[in-house]
Amino acid sequence: MAFAAFGSSNAPAAAKPTRSGKVVIALLAPGLAYLGAFFLTPLFALIMVSLEVPDPTGGYAEYVPAFEIGNYLYVIGEYLPHILRSFGYALAATVLALLISYPLAYFIGVKARPRPLLQKLMLTLVIAPFFISFLLRTLAWKQIFSNESWIVSSLHDIGLLAPTQYVVGTPFMVIFGLTYNFIPFMTLPLYTSLERLDLRYLEAGSDLYASPTKVFRKVTLPLSMPGIISGTLLTFIPIAGDYINASGDFLGSSSTSMIGNVIESNYLQINDYPSASALSVLLMGVILVLVTFYVKKSGTEDLL
C-alpha cells in the first residue's frame, strides 16, 4: 500500500476471467517472474542469513543456518544509537529538503507558468546535478567545507566556530549533504503536483474571504498533498539507508555513522553477515511501518 504512494494511477483492477484478463496475466508474467527471482528470493535469503549462527566447528566468518532471533536483539542493543541517528538524520534532511523544495517547486510549477522557457530552464537546473556523479559532488562539498577551506577559516575568524571546531565530520555536514543530494527527489514530485494545480481554486478561495495564507493552508497545501507524500517518501526512505554521506571517507566521521555504515562495516569489514542482514531487515521493517502509518495519518489515500 505504501508503494502505491509512488504511482498516481487509481484505476481499479478488473478481476473478471475474461479474454483480456488472460492478456493481462500474460503481460504481468515477466514482471512477476522478475520480482520473484530478484526481489522475493534475495529477501528470503536475507531473512534466512539474519537468523544464522556462527559455525561451531568452522573458522572465522563461517555461519550455519539456524533460527536465532537473538541476532535481532543483539543488533538493537549494539546499534540502537545508529538506528535512532539514521532516522533522526533522515527526518531532519527530509524536512529541510521539503522546506527548500516547496517554494522552488511552487515557483517553477505555478509562478513560472506564463514563461515556459524559464520553467524548462529551472527544471533543467534542478536535474542538472545528476549529470555529475553523486560521489564526486559529495566529495566536492567535503573540499568546500574542509578544515583549510576559506569558508571554515572565515567562520573561525568571525568566531562562529571555536578554533578547535570544524565542519566536516559533524552531524550538520552529514544532514547538509543528505539534504543537498536528495533535493531533486523532493522537488520533482512536488513540481508535478503543483504544475497541475488549478489556479481557479485559489481564486475561489480568496473570493470566499480566505487571506493568501489561509488559501495556501486550506487549498494549495491539501491539493499538493500527493506531491508532498511522494516527495517525502522518495527522500526519507533512501536517506534512512544512505551510507555515503555519513561515511568517514565523505562528509561524516565515526560519530555520525548511520545504519548503512554499520551494515557496510559488518558485512564487508568484520564479515558478520547475520548482524548485517538483521540490521537490513530491521531497517526495512521500520521504514515499512513508519511509511504505512504516515500515509494513513496524512489521510490522502484517496488522492494518491
Next chain:
Amino acid sequence: MAKEFVARGADLELKQIHKEFPGFTAIENLDLHVPAGEFFALLGPSGCGKTTTLRLVAGLESPTKGKIFIGGKDVTSTKPHERPVNTVFQSYALFPHMTVLENVAFGLRQRKVADPLAKAKDALNLVQLSHLADRKPQQLSGGQQQRVALARALVNRPSLLLLDEPLGALDLKLRREMQTELKAIQMEVGLTFLHVTHDQEEAMDMADTVAVMNLGRIEQMGAPETLYDRPKTVFVSKFLGQSNLLVGDVTSTSANSISIDVAGNKISVPKNRAEKHKGKIAIGFRPEKATFSSKKPTTSSSKNVIGPGEIIDIRFTGVSNQYLIEVPQLGNITVFAQNMTHFAPIEVGAKVWISWDVENSFGLSDLPAQNEKA
C-alpha cells in the same frame, strides 16, 4: 468590511475603468452603476471584456485606471478576500478535496461566522441538494455542481453576487429551470446580482437591466424591453434579437418623422425613435413586426412598404415561420410570421411586398460595416 453579514445588497459603481493587458485593451473608460438589489446583466460576445469587468469587481484583477465602489466604499485597492462580494465561477471551482457541505461552509468558516455547518445546510436546502452534502464535488452532475457553487456564494449573503456565465455548461431544459430558480432566489434574498452572459435570451429573461458590451465598451444599457424595442446601435440591434437594416440619405423631414430613400423606396422613422436626423442613417425593424402580402399594399404615411421581393428561403421553427425575402437593390429581408391561423401557403419564389408600421422603425446612431449584410 467582509466581516459584516449584510442582509441586503449594495450598489456597485465603476468609474472610468480602464484595463490593459499586455498587447491589448480589454476595457475602455467604462462607467457603470448597478443599483442595490437589482438583477443586472452584462451581455456581450466572448472577448468583449465582460468577464474582465466581473474579475475587476471581484478583485481578481486590478484596473489600470479608474475606481470601483461597492456600497459607496472605494474598494479599488482592496484584496479579493476583503471585498463583500462572492462569485459563482463559470468553472464552478468547487474544492475537490472537500465535501459539498465543507465547500459551502468555507466562506463562513473564514469569516468565523457562528455555526457554519448549520447555515451551510440551510443554503444546500435552498438549492435542494441537502441530500448530497457528504459527497465530493466530482461525484455530482454539472447542474448539481452549479447549484453547489451558487449555494457556496449565496450562503455568505454578499452585498454583491457575481455570476460568470454560470449556466453555460447546462443543457437547455436545466438552464431554463435554473434561470427561474436564480431569479426567485434573487427576489427572495434581495441581493444585488451582476450576471455576465453571452446568451441574450438568458439576459433578457432574468435581468432588470441589461448592459450590452462590445469591444470593451458599453454600447447601450436599459430594461430588456427598451433595448429590444429601441436599439441605438447596429451592434445592439443585431446582438439582441434579429434586425433588418436599411441605409440611406435623409431626404425629407416632417414634424414627427424623418424619411430616407433606399433604392427608390421611402422609409420613415419617428423623430423620437431616431438617433440621427441628418445625413446617411440606418433604419431598422424587427422581423416579427413586418408582414408581407402578394399584392402591393396601399401606401400611407403610417406604413413603410418595400418590394416587390422574392421569397428565397422558408424555415419552419414551430411557433413561427422565418421567411428570407430578396428585394432587388435592398438585399435580404427577414420576416417572421406566427403560425396562428392556417393561411394560403406561400412558396419559395413568390413575389411579395413587405410592410411595417413607421412606429416600429428605429434609427441607429451608426452604420453597418460595408461587408455586413444590411
